[in-house]
Amino acid sequence: MYKAVVMAGGVGSRMWPVSRRAHPKQLLRLAGAETMFGHSVTRMDPLMLPEHVYVVARADLIDTLSEQVPSVPKANFIVEPEGRGTAPAIGLAAIHLLRDDPDAIMAVVTADHFIADTAAFRTALAAAEALAAAGHLVTLGMRPTFASTGFGYIRQGRRSYPVGDLVAYDVLRFTEKPDAATAEDMVRSGEYVWNGGMFVWRADRVLGEFRRQMPAFYEQLGRIADVLGTAAYEPTLARVWPTVERETIDYGVMEGARDVVVLPVEIGWSDVGSWASVFDIRRPDVDGNVIVGETETLETTNSLVYGGDRLIATIGVDDLIIVDTPDALLVCRRGREQDVKTIVDRVKARGDESLY
């Protein structure tokens, strides 16, 4: 049976001040009325019925996340005692899926990315299921629309795997975020796609890779799997988890895995990695502005005004990002959005937990 695992453990601190530890990016309504997380579940319907959707998240977020998708059974929410990276989170989800279904195929999807073309996304997930059933580890590759230095890239090989109207390729290499010149070359070559952090595979296949590449973690997972569904599960998880090695699925598994294929897709994807990306997911007005909330603007261009209840007035500003919340305000030059993380670090150093 095909199941989805929504990875909802992130914080998205570059979306501060709206995102906070207690109110992370996946709970924001950046693209419209629905939260990012809510949309990450509903956009898979009808390919993935709610009862086949699992969610990995921090314990303190489970109730809030669950309210967003009431049709997803509460039992499908898998608590991660603390974030240890994507590899442990995926391993934990895999043993949950395998308990009910030894042939489970799992689609690992993100909770805080934007996808414009949800039909193409479902088509891609369906194609990936067929590839995964044949034993491949499938990663969805996002066809680059510009020479981004903010993403990892995947280099496609020559061996092709047609599936429906799509074609997957073997993977030659995973690469880290490139510099600008390298990114230009990669995109021009046509051989690279962005690594979007979404994967499809048989659950037992990825467990096999953990056994081979992360044996200590595999052994820890085994101890947790042994008590799954018993009263010993929570205490065992709480005891084992803090000793689990921090690792990403890219480094821990994908780079060294066998039979990895990449399925290039065009689904209007954005990782919504900073306030700049809101210009991609909401259509700017004739002045190039994206405006959310009550505003009075005078000669204001190419700016984001993201407010709440308060009136925001702007005069003679260009290329500015203004994000307003009840207890914190951000005013940031466009192009400097990555530095929001520096502000969050400073706010953390101040020690006022409600502010980050």
Added chain:
Amino acid sequence: MYKAVVMAGGVGSRMWPVSRRAHPKQLLRLAGAETMFGHSVTRMDPLMLPEHVYVVARADLIDTLSEQVPSVPKANFIVEPEGRGTAPAIGLAAIHLLRDDPDAIMAVVTADHFIADTAAFRTALAAAEALAAAGHLVTLGMRPTFASTGFGYIRQGRRSYPVGDLVAYDVLRFTEKPDAATAEDMVRSGEYVWNGGMFVWRADRVLGEFRRQMPAFYEQLGRIADVLGTAAYEPTLARVWPTVERETIDYGVMEGARDVVVLPVEIGWSDVGSWASVFDIRRPDVDGNVIVGETETLETTNSLVYGGDRLIATIGVDDLIIVDTPDALLVCRRGREQDVKTIVDRVKARGDESLY
């Protein structure tokens, strides 16, 4: 006896969103801990004892203003039923002063201007008293520090009136706000000073000018003066005031008055006419910023951040004015401060009275 009349009837809408009709500019703490109004009273001490200070203001502001200067007797607050311009306000104050003292000399001072050198200001007021006692209508002229197009100018004549270390001159002409080229010429000539809206004269002298130049208003003032101190005062004032002609003291009296002298002074004066002037009254830091409130700034220069309780974070901004209040936020390019009035007009058109 020398008395001060503080004109506290203004709104100062260019200081929105901090200034509102219910919380006008004279109640702001722009220069420090004291309100503009509070400082306008305390900076005259010990030249003007609190019991010799009178205040003209709207009825709804009297209590708030009085709290700022508890030593000023409540009876010295003169209610203006509605703003009719500076000429009627000064006439009303004059009849109050004359009732107790037919020889009263009145210094008309502003409630919402900044004066850096308060000692020089008191010296100027003392010198002006001597000139006023000799029958002159004295206007304080601010020596220009740049070619402002935002003020009216006064052209000095050749006839001089030494008084202490200062020298007053006869007035050749009052001029309106000039264009930039004219302002340059005026300032270069050394013959012009700014009209700062502060005056000193015998109360009976200015009443004589009202009789000669604004006879209808003088007759209306007489009807009010006849019932001063009786139960008929308030109803008479309420009946007469709405029929009083709107007029400024400059047009109504000064331009056509006899024996007007200007006393040029250097007192570090600013009319605080827009957010730009906060850079004059608060010393900018090494980055050229003036910062009030809780902030985290990253590569922020030549900007005003005027906040309250909320954290304001700025990244990569230059020449920006950010003014934050609990229910409204202003983000304005420096040099565009005059357009704040346009925003206030739009906010008025919205109809939400609490916001303007």
